[in-house]
Amino acid sequence: xxxxxxxxxxxxxxxxxxxxxxxxxxxxxxxxxxxxxxxxxxxxxxxxxxxxxxxxxxxxxxxxxxxxxxxxxxxxxxxxxxxxxxxxxxxxxxxxxxxxxxxxxxxxxxxxxxxxxxxxxxxxxxxxxxxxxxxxxxxxxxxxxxxxxxxxxxxxxxxxxxxxxxxxxxxxxxxxxxxxxxxxxxxxxxxxxxxxxxxxxxxxxxxxxxxxxxxxxxxxxxxxxxxxxxxxxxxxxxxxxxxxxxxxxxxxxxxxxxxxxxxxxxxxxxxxxx
Amino acid sequence: xxxxxxxxxxxxxxxxxxxxxxxxxxxxxxxxxxxxxxxxxxxxxxxxxxxxxxxxxxxxxxxxxxxxxxxxxxxxxxxxxxxxxxxxxxxxxxxxxxxxxxxxxxxxxxxxxxxxxxxxxxxxxxxxxxxxxxxxxxxxxxxxxxxxxxxxxxxxxxxxxxxxxxxxxxxxxxxxxxxxxxxxxxxxxxxxxxxxxxxxxxxxxxxxxxxxxxxxxxxxxxxxxxxxxxxxxxxxxxxxxxxxxxxxxxxxxxxxxxxxxxxxxxxxxxxxxxxxxxxxxxxxx
Numbered sequence: 001x002x003x004x005x006x007x008x009x010x011x012x013x014x015x016x017x018x019x020x021x022x023x024x025x026x027x028x029x030x031x032x033x034x035x036x037x038x039x040x041x042x043x044x045x046x047x048x049x050x051x052x053x054x055x056x057x058x059x060x061x062x063x064x065x066x067x068x069x070x071x072x073x074x075x076x077x078x079x080x081x082x083x084x085x086x087x088x089x090x091x092x093x094x095x096x097x098x099x100x101x102x103x104x105x106x107x108x109x110x111x112x113x114x115x116x117x118x119x120x121x122x123x124x125x126x127x128x129x130x131x132x133x134x135x136x137x138x139x140x141x142x143x144x145x146x147x148x149x150x151x152x153x154x155x156x157x158x159x160x161x162x163x164x165x166x167x168x169x170x171x172x173x174x175x176x177x178x179x180x181x182x183x184x185x186x187x188x189x190x191x192x193x194x195x196x197x198x199x200x201x202x203x204x205x206x207x208x209x210x211x212x213x214x215x216x217x218x219x220x221x222x223x224x225x226x227x228x229x230x231x232x233x234x235x236x237x238x239x240x241x242x243x244x245x246x247x248x249x250x251x252x253x254x255x256x257x258x259x260x261x262x263x264x265x266x267x268x269x270x271x272x273x274x
Numbered sequence: 275x276x277x278x279x280x281x282x283x284x285x286x287x288x289x290x291x292x293x294x295x296x297x298x299x300x301x302x303x304x305x306x307x308x309x310x311x312x313x314x315x316x317x318x319x320x321x322x323x324x325x326x327x328x329x330x331x332x333x334x335x336x337x338x339x340x341x342x343x344x345x346x347x348x349x350x351x352x353x354x355x356x357x358x359x360x361x362x363x364x365x366x367x368x369x370x371x372x373x374x375x376x377x378x379x380x381x382x383x384x385x386x387x388x389x390x391x392x393x394x395x396x397x398x399x400x401x402x403x404x405x406x407x408x409x410x411x412x413x414x415x416x417x418x419x420x421x422x423x424x425x426x427x428x429x430x431x432x433x434x435x436x437x438x439x440x441x442x443x444x445x446x447x448x449x450x451x452x453x454x455x456x457x458x459x460x461x462x463x464x465x466x467x468x469x470x471x472x473x474x475x476x477x478x479x480x481x482x483x484x485x486x487x488x489x490x491x492x493x494x495x496x497x498x499x500x501x502x503x504x505x506x507x508x509x510x511x512x513x514x515x516x517x518x519x520x521x522x523x524x525x526x527x528x529x530x531x532x533x534x535x536x537x538x539x540x541x542x543x544x545x546x547x548x549x550x551x552x553x554x555x556x557x558x559x
Binding site for chain 1: 318319320323340341342344523
């Protein structure tokens with residue numbers, strides 16, 4: 001009995017502690033990430049030797065599991081720690097090394113370039129930051145980060161209170177997204193592009209064109225995906241931005257007629273009552 | 275004349291001191307429950323993931339097969355499996371314990387084998403009693419949740435000075451504990467009436483209700499006092515996400531194992547023994 005119990009405890013300890021499966025790697029990552037988060041909580045007060053220690057932990061983790069996706073995250077955390085500590089050159093070097101090491105992955109490289117741009121942005125070097133962002137658009141336009149960048153640039157100008165450049169950037173973004181959508185109007189990329197076009201028109205406060213972009217989504221994709229969320233967005237724009245309650249109600253009624261079981265049905269009914 | 279609770283607890287301690295075998299049914303249940311908890315903990319790991327991973331993924335989501343999110347569902351899953359184990363195994367062991375307690379009450383040597391044989395012959399009835407208790411509890415818990423949600427979705431902002439978050443959080447936990455204790459008090463003597471009083475199933479249930487009606491305060495104390503030891507576990511399990519984030523994820527597992535030890539070897543042990551001894555003092559003493 002005692003021997004069986006001993007064997008059971010040994011087996012459980014072995015399985016929970018020693019085996020290096022994905023779960024064990026996740027546990028190791030959680031531990032180092034926890035220490036990195038402590039630096040992010042108060043980067044200014046964190047002494048440089050503590051930063052070095054955490055960076056070493058993260059580098060060791062990445063070196064121990066080079067093939068694991070969490071190794072990429074560990075590398076990025078190192079760069080972000082440098083950013084948080086305002087060590088911009090070190091951060092850029094780190095992101096450059098990540099881009100080099102994972103050059104086959106558009107997602108990783110575009111993220112590394114984006115964070116390099118962020119390092120410039122934090123130094124208030126807008127031109128250098130924009131140059132990085134434009135590099136993502138030209139090299140990796142279809143990566144998640146690449147898709148966001150045209151709109152991001154416009155928003156960046158908006159945050160810098162440069163309305164002329166912002167408007168130009170939004171118009172540029174719209175034509176960029178239209179170009180992507182026109183390649184294949186029935187693709188998921190076209191759906192995403194039209195959503196971004198609608199958001200860009202929203203950024204320009206051009207609500208009619210924003211609605212037109214959303215209607216284009218409905219026209220092209222209503223047979224393949226539920227459009228209840230899009231209809232709700234249109235209704236909200238009519239109501240909140242254009243103050244056209246009649247059109248808002250018509251759109252909400254359309255939502256309820258076309259998608260009576262929608263998760264937005266209750267919200268639509270509430271809005272109709274107002 | 276009603277037996278004093280102090281006498282019952284004294285008898286419980288004395289019986290446990292003189293016959294360690296009385297711990298066996300509760301120890302077995304704790305061991306099986308610990309084994310199940312260990313399997314839940316190991317579910318995201320190779321080789322258990324191949325078997326336990328798909329149901330967790332289907333019912334709760336893929337994220338709960340990763341560290342540390344898997345610890346978030348440990349209290350819920352362990353509670354779910356505890357309920358199943360209680361109906362399947364706990365029912366048999368409760369009957370076994372009742373027979374062993376009577377043997378000890380009459381100063382005889384408690385025999386686990388003989389007691390489990392006797393309980394086995396009435397397994398169906400024992401199973402049904404625990405099942406019916408579990409079903410009532412389940413519906414009562416759902417009723418509380420449904421009532422609270424219905425009240426607040428009707429447009430009310432607060433009830434008795436508390437908002438929705440408080441009602442859905444700590445108040446629901448407290449109400450569930452109160453429901454558990456009341457339902458348990460109603461059914462607490464059913465196993466004794468069935469196993470020791472040789473009553474038929476439904477008569478045993480009815481007799482338990484009647485006995486509870488005659489001994490309300492003593493019975494409520496019998497089920498409540500040992501349960502007080504379990505309250506820290508409930509509070510800690512309610513704060514699972516906080517503990518994972520601020521202490522370390524494995525603390526959830528430590529709490530779950532502690533919960534098993536406290537619930538099986540303190541709460542269930544004392545509730546079952548004191549209720550059975552209270553019954554024996556009043557019926558056979």
